[in-house]
Amino acid sequence: xxxxxxxxxxxxxxxxxxxxxxxxxxxxxxxxxxxxxxxxxxxxxxxxxxxxxxxxxxxxxxxxxxxxxxxxxxxxxxxxxxxxxxxxxxxxxxxxxxxxxxxxxxxxxxxxxxxxxxxxxxxxxxxxxxxxxxxxxxxxxxxxxxxxxxxxxxxxxxxxxxxxxxxxxxxxxxxxxxxxxxxxxxxxxxxxxxxxxxxxxxxxxxxxxxxxxxxxxxxxxxxxxxxxxxxxxxxxxxxxxxxxxxxxxxxxxxxxxxxxxxxxxxxxxxxxxxxxxxxxxxxxxxxxxxxxxxxxx
Amino acid sequence: xxxxxxxxxxxxxxxxxxxxxxxxxxxxxxxxxxxxxxxxxxxxxxxxxxxxxxxxxxxxxxxxxxxxxxxxxxxxxxxxxxxxxxxxxxxxxxxxxxxxxxxxxxxxxxxxxxxxxxxxxxxxxxxxxxxxxxxxxxxxxxxxxxxxxxxxxxxxxxxxxxxxxxxxxxxxxxxxxxxxxxxxxxxxxxxxxxxxxxxxxxx
Numbered sequence: 381x382x383x384x385x386x387x388x389x390x391x392x393x394x395x396x397x398x399x400x401x402x403x404x405x406x407x408x409x410x411x412x413x414x415x416x417x418x419x420x421x422x423x424x425x426x427x428x429x430x431x432x433x434x435x436x437x438x439x440x441x442x443x444x445x446x447x448x449x450x451x452x453x454x455x456x457x458x459x460x461x462x463x464x465x466x467x468x469x470x471x472x473x474x475x476x477x478x479x480x481x482x483x484x485x486x487x488x489x490x491x492x493x494x495x496x497x498x499x500x501x502x503x504x505x506x507x508x509x510x511x512x513x514x515x516x517x518x519x520x521x522x523x524x525x526x527x528x529x530x531x532x533x534x535x536x537x538x539x540x541x542x543x544x545x546x547x548x549x550x551x552x553x554x555x556x557x558x559x560x561x562x563x564x565x566x567x568x569x570x571x572x573x574x575x576x577x578x579x580x581x582x583x584x585x586x587x588x589x590x591x592x593x594x595x596x597x598x599x600x601x602x603x604x605x606x607x608x609x610x611x612x613x614x615x616x617x618x619x620x621x622x623x624x625x626x627x628x629x630x631x632x633x634x635x636x637x638x639x640x641x642x643x644x645x646x647x648x649x650x651x652x653x654x655x656x657x658x659x660x661x662x663x664x665x666x667x668x669x670x671x672x673x674x675x676x677x
Numbered sequence: 678x679x680x681x682x683x684x685x686x687x688x689x690x691x692x693x694x695x696x697x698x699x700x701x702x703x704x705x706x707x708x709x710x711x712x713x714x715x716x717x718x719x720x721x722x723x724x725x726x727x728x729x730x731x732x733x734x735x736x737x738x739x740x741x742x743x744x745x746x747x748x749x750x751x752x753x754x755x756x757x758x759x760x761x762x763x764x765x766x767x768x769x770x771x772x773x774x775x776x777x778x779x780x781x782x783x784x785x786x787x788x789x790x791x792x793x794x795x796x797x798x799x800x801x802x803x804x805x806x807x808x809x810x811x812x813x814x815x816x817x818x819x820x821x822x823x824x825x826x827x828x829x830x831x832x833x834x835x836x837x838x839x840x841x842x843x844x845x846x847x848x849x850x851x852x853x854x855x856x857x858x859x860x861x862x863x864x865x866x867x868x869x870x871x872x873x874x875x876x877x878x879x880x
Contacts, residue, residue: 384680385687389781389834392799396779486779486799494804498779499819526819528801528850 391539392500396486398541400496402473403488405440406463406533408433413440415489415534416463417546418470419568426533428454428461429550440493441469453571457515457579457648458559459550462571473535475561476542479503479521486537487523487547487556491530501525503544506560509641512551515579518645520557521545527556580647581676582623582658583616584609588639589628595664599630605638606630606661621671623660630666631659647673687834691783692795694836697738698769699785699793702745702759702828704730711786711829712759713838715863716768720759722828723843724750727757735761738793749866753808754858755843758866769830771856772837776800776816784820784842784851786829796821798851800839806852814855816840822851 402418406426414430416439424439431437437449452464479485480503487499501524508519523536527549535543536558545558559567570577586607596602606628612618629637632646633656655670700712702722710726712735720735727733733745743761750757777800784796798820805812818831822842831840831853840853 383687383690383834384683385691385781385834388684393777393780396799397777400778488779492804494802496778497802497804497817498799499801500779500781500799526801526850528819 395537395539395541396488396496396498399488399535399537401442402471403490403496403535405490406430408437412530413491414530414532417535417543418472420472421468421470422465423572424463425568426461427548427550428456428459430532431461439465453575455567455577457512458517458567459548460564460567462568473543476538476544479506479544481506484539485523485544487525487531488537489528489531489534497528499526509645511641516641516644519560519563521560522557578652579676580651581674583613583618585611595661598664599666603630603636607643617671617674621669627660627662629660691836695785695832697767699738701736701787702726703734705732710827713769713830714767718761718763718765720761722757724752724755724757726828733759751862753810754813754854754862756854756862769838772833772839776803776839778802781834782818782820783832784822784826786826788823788825790825814858816853816855818851820851
Protein backbone atom coordinates (compact mmCIF):
# COMPACT_ATOMS: atom_id res chain seq x y z
CA UNK A 381 0.00 0.00 0.00
CA UNK A 382 1.56 3.25 -1.06
CA UNK A 383 0.17 6.74 -0.66
CA UNK A 384 1.60 10.19 -0.08
CA UNK A 385 1.52 9.68 3.68
CA UNK A 386 3.62 6.54 3.35
CA UNK A 387 5.95 8.29 0.90
CA UNK A 388 6.40 11.23 3.28
CA UNK A 389 7.01 8.80 6.14
CA UNK A 390 9.63 6.90 4.11
CA UNK A 391 11.30 10.20 3.15
CA UNK A 392 11.55 11.30 6.79
CA UNK A 393 12.93 7.92 7.88
CA UNK A 394 15.43 8.02 4.99
CA UNK A 395 16.45 11.56 6.01
CA UNK A 396 17.02 10.41 9.60
CA UNK A 397 19.07 7.47 8.36
CA UNK A 398 21.19 9.64 6.03
CA UNK A 399 22.02 12.34 8.57
CA UNK A 400 22.33 9.58 11.16
CA UNK A 401 25.51 8.33 9.46
CA UNK A 402 27.13 11.71 10.25
CA UNK A 403 25.61 11.98 13.73
CA UNK A 404 27.82 10.76 16.56
CA UNK A 405 27.65 10.22 20.30
CA UNK A 406 29.92 12.54 22.31
CA UNK A 407 31.18 11.25 25.65
CA UNK A 408 32.61 14.31 27.36
CA UNK A 409 30.53 14.80 30.50
CA UNK A 410 29.43 12.90 33.57
CA UNK A 411 25.72 12.86 32.83
CA UNK A 412 24.27 11.12 29.81
CA UNK A 413 26.30 11.53 26.62
CA UNK A 414 25.45 14.21 24.06
CA UNK A 415 25.50 14.35 20.29
CA UNK A 416 27.83 15.74 17.62
CA UNK A 417 27.92 16.24 13.86
CA UNK A 418 30.80 15.14 11.62
CA UNK A 419 32.27 18.35 10.17
CA UNK A 420 35.25 16.59 8.65
CA UNK A 421 36.53 13.01 8.58
CA UNK A 422 38.43 13.74 11.81
CA UNK A 423 36.46 16.73 13.10
CA UNK A 424 33.25 16.65 15.15
CA UNK A 425 31.21 19.78 15.80
CA UNK A 426 29.20 19.74 19.02
CA UNK A 427 27.79 22.06 21.68
CA UNK A 428 30.46 23.60 23.89
CA UNK A 429 28.46 23.11 27.07
CA UNK A 430 28.41 19.32 26.71
CA UNK A 431 32.23 19.15 26.58
CA UNK A 432 32.81 19.32 30.31
CA UNK A 433 36.28 17.81 30.28
CA UNK A 434 39.42 18.09 28.16
CA UNK A 435 40.68 14.55 28.67
CA UNK A 436 39.23 11.11 28.20
CA UNK A 437 36.79 12.25 25.52
CA UNK A 438 35.44 9.57 23.22
CA UNK A 439 33.18 9.75 20.19
CA UNK A 440 31.01 6.83 19.09
CA UNK A 441 30.36 6.78 15.35
CA UNK A 442 27.20 5.56 13.62
CA UNK A 443 28.74 2.10 13.06
CA UNK A 444 29.31 1.73 16.79
CA UNK A 445 33.10 2.23 16.72
CA UNK A 446 34.48 4.30 19.57
CA UNK A 447 37.26 6.79 18.76
CA UNK A 448 39.25 8.87 21.28
CA UNK A 449 39.08 12.63 20.67
CA UNK A 450 40.67 15.87 21.86
CA UNK A 451 39.30 19.41 21.98
CA UNK A 452 40.40 21.29 18.84
CA UNK A 453 38.67 24.51 19.83
CA UNK A 454 35.85 26.12 21.75
CA UNK A 455 33.69 29.18 21.28
CA UNK A 456 31.58 30.20 24.27
CA UNK A 457 29.77 32.92 22.30
CA UNK A 458 28.07 30.45 19.98
CA UNK A 459 28.24 27.47 22.38
CA UNK A 460 30.17 25.46 19.80
CA UNK A 461 33.13 23.13 20.29
CA UNK A 462 35.18 21.23 17.75
CA UNK A 463 36.63 17.82 18.60
CA UNK A 464 39.49 16.17 16.73
CA UNK A 465 39.27 12.39 16.31
CA UNK A 466 42.34 10.20 16.70
CA UNK A 467 41.41 8.42 13.47
CA UNK A 468 39.62 10.07 10.49
CA UNK A 469 36.66 7.68 10.36
CA UNK A 470 33.67 10.03 10.39
CA UNK A 471 31.47 10.78 7.40
CA UNK A 472 31.12 14.57 7.00
CA UNK A 473 27.54 15.83 6.95
CA UNK A 474 25.93 17.56 3.99
CA UNK A 475 24.52 20.99 4.80
CA UNK A 476 21.49 22.89 3.54
CA UNK A 477 21.50 26.59 2.78
CA UNK A 478 18.53 28.33 4.33
CA UNK A 479 15.85 27.40 6.82
CA UNK A 480 12.35 28.53 5.92
CA UNK A 481 9.62 29.12 8.47
CA UNK A 482 7.13 26.27 8.26
CA UNK A 483 9.44 23.69 6.70
CA UNK A 484 9.43 20.17 8.13
CA UNK A 485 12.52 19.34 10.14
CA UNK A 486 13.87 16.51 12.29
CA UNK A 487 15.96 17.05 15.40
CA UNK A 488 18.33 14.12 15.71
CA UNK A 489 20.46 12.78 18.52
CA UNK A 490 22.63 9.80 19.39
CA UNK A 491 22.71 9.91 23.19
CA UNK A 492 23.04 6.13 23.55
CA UNK A 493 24.36 3.00 21.84
CA UNK A 494 20.78 2.10 20.89
CA UNK A 495 20.95 4.19 17.74
CA UNK A 496 19.74 7.39 16.19
CA UNK A 497 16.84 9.23 17.83
CA UNK A 498 14.48 11.68 16.14
CA UNK A 499 11.85 14.29 16.85
CA UNK A 500 9.64 15.96 14.27
CA UNK A 501 8.69 19.61 14.02
CA UNK A 502 8.67 22.67 11.85
CA UNK A 503 10.90 25.73 11.70
CA UNK A 504 8.98 28.16 13.92
CA UNK A 505 11.14 31.25 13.49
CA UNK A 506 14.40 32.48 12.04
CA UNK A 507 15.80 35.38 14.03
CA UNK A 508 18.89 37.22 15.20
CA UNK A 509 21.27 38.68 15.93
CA UNK A 510 20.84 37.95 19.61
CA UNK A 511 22.93 38.36 22.73
CA UNK A 512 24.08 35.18 24.43
CA UNK A 513 25.65 34.78 27.84
CA UNK A 514 29.16 34.94 26.37
CA UNK A 515 28.68 36.86 23.15
CA UNK A 516 26.24 37.07 20.32
CA UNK A 517 24.98 34.98 17.45
CA UNK A 518 24.18 36.46 14.10
CA UNK A 519 21.24 34.24 13.30
CA UNK A 520 19.29 31.48 15.01
CA UNK A 521 16.52 29.04 14.17
CA UNK A 522 13.70 28.14 16.53
CA UNK A 523 11.68 24.96 16.05
CA UNK A 524 8.92 23.08 17.83
CA UNK A 525 10.89 19.81 17.84
CA UNK A 526 11.28 18.12 21.21
CA UNK A 527 14.83 18.44 22.56
CA UNK A 528 15.19 15.00 24.17
CA UNK A 529 17.96 14.53 26.75
CA UNK A 530 21.34 14.28 25.00
CA UNK A 531 20.20 16.03 21.82
CA UNK A 532 22.49 19.05 22.37
CA UNK A 533 25.15 19.20 19.66
CA UNK A 534 23.03 17.19 17.26
CA UNK A 535 21.72 18.13 13.83
CA UNK A 536 18.48 19.72 12.76
CA UNK A 537 17.86 18.05 9.41
CA UNK A 538 15.59 18.80 6.48
CA UNK A 539 13.46 16.22 4.67
CA UNK A 540 16.34 15.57 2.24
CA UNK A 541 18.67 14.55 5.05
CA UNK A 542 20.81 17.68 4.99
CA UNK A 543 21.93 19.55 8.09
CA UNK A 544 20.03 22.82 8.58
CA UNK A 545 21.70 23.61 11.89
CA UNK A 546 23.07 22.41 15.23
CA UNK A 547 20.71 22.11 18.19
CA UNK A 548 21.76 23.36 21.59
CA UNK A 549 20.10 24.07 24.91
CA UNK A 550 23.20 25.84 26.16
CA UNK A 551 21.84 29.38 26.10
CA UNK A 552 19.99 29.10 29.37
CA UNK A 553 16.33 29.05 30.34
CA UNK A 554 16.26 25.42 29.18
CA UNK A 555 15.07 26.57 25.77
CA UNK A 556 16.61 24.85 22.80
CA UNK A 557 17.62 26.81 19.75
CA UNK A 558 19.38 25.87 16.56
CA UNK A 559 22.52 27.52 15.23
CA UNK A 560 22.15 27.71 11.44
CA UNK A 561 24.52 25.41 9.54
CA UNK A 562 26.25 28.21 7.59
CA UNK A 563 27.08 30.05 10.81
CA UNK A 564 28.07 26.86 12.68
CA UNK A 565 30.31 25.76 9.79
CA UNK A 566 32.00 29.19 9.71
CA UNK A 567 32.74 28.91 13.41
CA UNK A 568 33.98 25.34 12.92
CA UNK A 569 36.35 26.54 10.20
CA UNK A 570 37.86 29.08 12.59
CA UNK A 571 38.04 26.59 15.43
CA UNK A 572 39.86 24.14 13.15
CA UNK A 573 42.35 26.85 12.12
CA UNK A 574 42.87 28.88 15.28
CA UNK A 575 41.34 26.88 18.14
CA UNK A 576 39.08 29.78 18.94
CA UNK A 577 36.90 32.28 17.16
CA UNK A 578 38.75 35.52 16.68
CA UNK A 579 36.61 38.57 17.25
CA UNK A 580 37.35 41.84 15.61
CA UNK A 581 38.51 44.88 17.57
CA UNK A 582 37.69 48.45 16.54
CA UNK A 583 38.52 50.34 19.74
CA UNK A 584 35.40 52.48 20.03
CA UNK A 585 32.71 53.08 22.60
CA UNK A 586 29.33 53.71 21.06
CA UNK A 587 25.69 54.24 21.76
CA UNK A 588 22.57 53.67 19.67
CA UNK A 589 21.05 56.78 18.08
CA UNK A 590 18.21 57.59 15.75
CA UNK A 591 19.17 58.77 12.29
CA UNK A 592 17.36 61.91 11.13
CA UNK A 593 15.24 61.88 8.00
CA UNK A 594 17.67 64.23 6.29
CA UNK A 595 20.63 61.99 7.09
CA UNK A 596 18.70 58.93 5.85
CA UNK A 597 18.10 60.83 2.60
CA UNK A 598 21.82 61.52 2.33
CA UNK A 599 22.44 57.77 2.98
CA UNK A 600 20.02 56.97 0.13
CA UNK A 601 18.38 54.23 2.22
CA UNK A 602 15.96 53.82 5.08
CA UNK A 603 17.91 53.13 8.21
CA UNK A 604 16.35 54.34 11.43
CA UNK A 605 19.27 53.73 13.80
CA UNK A 606 23.05 53.63 13.94
CA UNK A 607 25.81 53.78 16.56
CA UNK A 608 27.27 57.13 17.59
CA UNK A 609 30.90 57.05 18.77
CA UNK A 610 31.31 58.43 22.27
CA UNK A 611 34.91 57.33 22.66
CA UNK A 612 37.87 56.28 20.50
CA UNK A 613 40.70 54.45 22.25
CA UNK A 614 44.26 55.50 21.62
CA UNK A 615 46.42 53.22 19.47
CA UNK A 616 43.28 51.46 18.26
CA UNK A 617 42.37 50.51 14.67
CA UNK A 618 39.59 53.11 14.84
CA UNK A 619 42.01 55.88 15.77
CA UNK A 620 44.54 54.81 13.16
CA UNK A 621 41.84 55.01 10.48
CA UNK A 622 40.67 58.43 11.64
CA UNK A 623 37.27 57.61 13.18
CA UNK A 624 36.18 60.43 15.49
CA UNK A 625 33.86 60.93 18.42
CA UNK A 626 30.48 61.99 16.99
CA UNK A 627 30.72 59.79 13.89
CA UNK A 628 27.67 57.55 13.51
CA UNK A 629 28.54 54.06 12.29
CA UNK A 630 25.81 52.92 9.87
CA UNK A 631 27.45 49.99 8.05
CA UNK A 632 30.46 47.69 8.05
CA UNK A 633 31.64 45.94 4.91
CA UNK A 634 28.45 46.96 3.11
CA UNK A 635 26.19 45.44 5.81
CA UNK A 636 24.00 47.90 7.75
CA UNK A 637 24.68 48.25 11.49
CA UNK A 638 21.62 49.22 13.51
CA UNK A 639 22.63 48.06 16.98
CA UNK A 640 25.43 46.80 19.22
CA UNK A 641 24.41 43.19 18.52
CA UNK A 642 24.87 43.79 14.82
CA UNK A 643 28.20 45.55 15.33
CA UNK A 644 29.33 42.58 17.40
CA UNK A 645 28.18 40.14 14.73
CA UNK A 646 29.88 42.10 11.91
CA UNK A 647 33.16 42.05 13.78
CA UNK A 648 33.40 38.27 13.87
CA UNK A 649 34.56 36.10 11.05
CA UNK A 650 36.74 37.09 8.15
CA UNK A 651 37.18 40.81 8.79
CA UNK A 652 40.19 40.62 11.10
CA UNK A 653 43.48 42.07 9.75
CA UNK A 654 41.67 43.19 6.64
CA UNK A 655 41.07 46.71 5.46
CA UNK A 656 37.28 46.93 5.84
CA UNK A 657 35.06 49.81 4.72
CA UNK A 658 33.20 51.35 7.67
CA UNK A 659 30.40 53.67 6.64
CA UNK A 660 29.80 56.58 8.99
CA UNK A 661 27.65 59.68 9.05
CA UNK A 662 29.86 62.68 9.71
CA UNK A 663 28.10 66.02 9.85
CA UNK A 664 25.03 64.34 8.38
CA UNK A 665 26.91 63.13 5.32
CA UNK A 666 27.90 59.51 4.61
CA UNK A 667 31.57 58.68 4.33
CA UNK A 668 33.34 55.40 3.82
CA UNK A 669 36.47 54.98 5.91
CA UNK A 670 38.72 51.96 5.56
CA UNK A 671 39.65 50.46 8.93
CA UNK A 672 42.16 47.66 9.37
CA UNK A 673 40.20 45.75 11.99
CA UNK A 674 42.29 44.20 14.75
CA UNK A 675 41.84 41.05 16.83
CA UNK A 676 40.37 41.33 20.30
CA UNK A 677 42.67 39.92 22.94
CA UNK B 678 -5.06 16.69 -6.89
CA UNK B 679 -2.51 18.71 -5.01
CA UNK B 680 -0.25 17.33 -2.32
CA UNK B 681 -2.32 18.64 0.57
CA UNK B 682 -5.55 16.98 -0.58
CA UNK B 683 -3.68 13.74 -1.34
CA UNK B 684 -2.35 13.88 2.22
CA UNK B 685 -5.83 14.48 3.64
CA UNK B 686 -7.24 11.58 1.63
CA UNK B 687 -4.49 9.33 2.93
CA UNK B 688 -5.25 10.37 6.51
CA UNK B 689 -8.99 9.75 5.97
CA UNK B 690 -8.20 6.27 4.65
CA UNK B 691 -5.96 5.60 7.63
CA UNK B 692 -8.67 6.62 10.08
CA UNK B 693 -11.33 4.57 8.29
CA UNK B 694 -9.01 1.57 8.46
CA UNK B 695 -8.21 1.79 12.17
CA UNK B 696 -11.42 3.16 13.68
CA UNK B 697 -13.18 -0.25 13.75
CA UNK B 698 -10.35 -1.88 15.74
CA UNK B 699 -10.15 0.74 18.50
CA UNK B 700 -11.89 -0.07 21.79
CA UNK B 701 -12.43 1.63 25.12
CA UNK B 702 -11.51 -0.46 28.16
CA UNK B 703 -13.34 0.38 31.42
CA UNK B 704 -11.94 -1.12 34.57
CA UNK B 705 -14.72 -0.41 37.06
CA UNK B 706 -12.74 2.45 38.55
CA UNK B 707 -12.16 6.00 37.48
CA UNK B 708 -10.68 6.57 34.07
CA UNK B 709 -10.46 4.24 31.12
CA UNK B 710 -7.86 3.02 28.69
CA UNK B 711 -7.82 2.07 25.06
CA UNK B 712 -7.65 -1.33 23.46
CA UNK B 713 -7.12 -2.92 20.07
CA UNK B 714 -9.20 -5.74 18.59
CA UNK B 715 -6.94 -8.61 17.56
CA UNK B 716 -9.53 -11.11 16.27
CA UNK B 717 -11.37 -14.05 17.85
CA UNK B 718 -13.18 -11.60 20.16
CA UNK B 719 -9.90 -10.70 21.82
CA UNK B 720 -8.93 -7.20 22.92
CA UNK B 721 -5.29 -6.21 23.53
CA UNK B 722 -4.65 -3.51 26.10
CA UNK B 723 -2.07 -2.34 28.63
CA UNK B 724 -1.64 -4.37 31.78
CA UNK B 725 -1.78 -1.25 33.93
CA UNK B 726 -5.24 -0.46 32.54
CA UNK B 727 -6.63 -3.70 33.97
CA UNK B 728 -4.14 -4.36 36.79
CA UNK B 729 -6.21 -3.07 39.67
CA UNK B 730 -9.59 -3.24 38.01
CA UNK B 731 -12.57 -5.11 39.42
CA UNK B 732 -14.95 -5.63 36.53
CA UNK B 733 -14.14 -4.98 32.93
CA UNK B 734 -16.21 -3.58 30.13
CA UNK B 735 -15.16 -2.99 26.54
CA UNK B 736 -16.91 -0.47 24.30
CA UNK B 737 -16.40 -0.79 20.56
CA UNK B 738 -16.49 1.77 17.79
CA UNK B 739 -20.20 1.10 17.17
CA UNK B 740 -20.93 2.01 20.84
CA UNK B 741 -21.79 -1.57 21.77
CA UNK B 742 -20.48 -2.52 25.22
CA UNK B 743 -19.54 -5.99 26.44
CA UNK B 744 -18.48 -7.54 29.71
CA UNK B 745 -14.87 -8.63 29.36
CA UNK B 746 -12.66 -11.04 31.24
CA UNK B 747 -8.89 -10.94 31.51
CA UNK B 748 -7.44 -13.87 29.65
CA UNK B 749 -3.81 -13.14 30.24
CA UNK B 750 -1.61 -10.34 31.46
CA UNK B 751 2.09 -9.58 31.76
CA UNK B 752 3.31 -6.80 34.05
CA UNK B 753 6.80 -6.85 32.55
CA UNK B 754 5.74 -5.92 29.03
CA UNK B 755 2.64 -4.09 30.31
CA UNK B 756 0.36 -6.12 28.02
CA UNK B 757 -2.98 -7.73 28.77
CA UNK B 758 -5.46 -9.69 26.69
CA UNK B 759 -9.21 -9.51 27.28
CA UNK B 760 -11.96 -11.63 25.85
CA UNK B 761 -15.39 -10.32 24.82
CA UNK B 762 -18.34 -12.25 23.42
CA UNK B 763 -18.40 -10.37 20.11
CA UNK B 764 -16.57 -9.18 17.01
CA UNK B 765 -14.78 -12.39 16.27
CA UNK B 766 -13.60 -11.28 12.87
CA UNK B 767 -12.33 -7.77 13.37
CA UNK B 768 -8.59 -7.47 13.85
CA UNK B 769 -5.92 -4.83 13.62
CA UNK B 770 -3.15 -5.30 11.09
CA UNK B 771 0.27 -5.51 12.71
CA UNK B 772 3.33 -4.25 10.88
CA UNK B 773 5.84 -6.86 9.78
CA UNK B 774 8.60 -4.36 9.03
CA UNK B 775 11.30 -3.10 11.36
CA UNK B 776 10.36 0.33 12.72
CA UNK B 777 12.62 3.17 11.52
CA UNK B 778 13.46 6.28 13.57
CA UNK B 779 12.07 9.33 11.79
CA UNK B 780 9.11 7.54 10.19
CA UNK B 781 5.71 9.14 10.73
CA UNK B 782 3.61 7.61 13.49
CA UNK B 783 0.11 8.19 14.82
CA UNK B 784 -1.20 7.41 18.28
CA UNK B 785 -4.88 6.53 18.45
CA UNK B 786 -6.71 6.51 21.78
CA UNK B 787 -8.85 8.40 24.24
CA UNK B 788 -6.57 11.02 25.87
CA UNK B 789 -8.21 12.57 28.93
CA UNK B 790 -11.36 10.64 28.07
CA UNK B 791 -11.91 12.24 24.67
CA UNK B 792 -12.87 9.48 22.27
CA UNK B 793 -10.85 8.31 19.26
CA UNK B 794 -8.24 11.06 19.16
CA UNK B 795 -5.38 10.85 16.68
CA UNK B 796 -2.04 12.50 17.53
CA UNK B 797 0.94 12.49 15.20
CA UNK B 798 4.70 12.61 15.34
CA UNK B 799 7.66 10.49 14.40
CA UNK B 800 9.18 7.35 15.80
CA UNK B 801 11.87 8.84 18.04
CA UNK B 802 13.84 5.78 19.02
CA UNK B 803 13.95 2.01 18.82
CA UNK B 804 15.52 1.16 22.14
CA UNK B 805 15.18 -0.86 25.33
CA UNK B 806 13.86 -0.29 28.81
CA UNK B 807 15.04 -1.93 31.99
CA UNK B 808 12.51 -3.97 33.91
CA UNK B 809 12.90 -5.81 37.20
CA UNK B 810 13.53 -9.00 35.21
CA UNK B 811 15.79 -7.66 32.49
CA UNK B 812 15.37 -5.55 29.40
CA UNK B 813 12.52 -5.29 26.95
CA UNK B 814 12.52 -3.64 23.53
CA UNK B 815 10.48 -0.44 23.42
CA UNK B 816 9.61 2.31 20.96
CA UNK B 817 9.69 5.99 21.83
CA UNK B 818 7.69 8.64 20.03
CA UNK B 819 7.26 12.40 20.15
CA UNK B 820 3.54 12.04 19.33
CA UNK B 821 1.58 13.55 22.20
CA UNK B 822 0.22 10.95 24.60
CA UNK B 823 -1.94 11.42 27.68
CA UNK B 824 -3.77 9.20 30.18
CA UNK B 825 -6.37 7.38 28.09
CA UNK B 826 -3.87 6.61 25.33
CA UNK B 827 -2.67 3.57 27.27
CA UNK B 828 -3.51 0.38 25.42
CA UNK B 829 -4.16 2.23 22.17
CA UNK B 830 -2.31 1.53 18.95
CA UNK B 831 0.76 3.34 17.65
CA UNK B 832 0.33 3.27 13.88
CA UNK B 833 2.68 3.73 10.95
CA UNK B 834 1.76 5.81 7.89
CA UNK B 835 0.13 2.76 6.29
CA UNK B 836 -2.22 2.36 9.26
CA UNK B 837 -0.50 -0.77 10.55
CA UNK B 838 0.04 -1.23 14.28
CA UNK B 839 3.74 -0.90 15.16
CA UNK B 840 3.23 -0.77 18.90
CA UNK B 841 0.88 -0.43 21.85
CA UNK B 842 1.11 2.89 23.71
CA UNK B 843 2.12 2.15 27.26
CA UNK B 844 3.11 5.19 29.24
CA UNK B 845 4.46 8.69 29.30
CA UNK B 846 7.90 9.59 30.62
CA UNK B 847 8.90 13.07 31.75
CA UNK B 848 5.98 14.79 30.11
CA UNK B 849 7.15 14.52 26.53
CA UNK B 850 8.29 10.98 25.85
CA UNK B 851 5.71 8.43 24.88
CA UNK B 852 6.62 4.77 25.23
CA UNK B 853 5.11 1.98 23.15
CA UNK B 854 5.55 -1.80 23.28
CA UNK B 855 6.69 -2.89 19.78
CA UNK B 856 4.72 -5.26 17.54
CA UNK B 857 7.43 -7.92 17.86
CA UNK B 858 6.84 -8.15 21.63
CA UNK B 859 3.07 -8.07 21.15
CA UNK B 860 3.25 -10.96 18.70
CA UNK B 861 5.12 -13.12 21.21
CA UNK B 862 2.68 -12.23 23.96
CA UNK B 863 -0.33 -12.99 21.76
CA UNK B 864 1.22 -16.27 20.66
CA UNK B 865 1.66 -17.40 24.25
CA UNK B 866 -1.62 -16.00 25.49
CA UNK B 867 -3.57 -17.58 22.67
CA UNK B 868 -2.01 -20.98 23.17
CA UNK B 869 -2.75 -20.57 26.89
CA UNK B 870 0.60 -22.05 27.65
CA UNK B 871 1.90 -20.67 30.91
CA UNK B 872 5.35 -19.41 30.01
CA UNK B 873 7.85 -17.19 31.77
CA UNK B 874 6.45 -14.05 30.22
CA UNK B 875 3.01 -14.76 31.59
CA UNK B 876 3.75 -16.14 35.04
CA UNK B 877 0.40 -15.68 36.66
CA UNK B 878 -3.09 -14.65 35.84
CA UNK B 879 -3.30 -17.16 33.05
CA UNK B 880 -6.68 -18.77 33.28
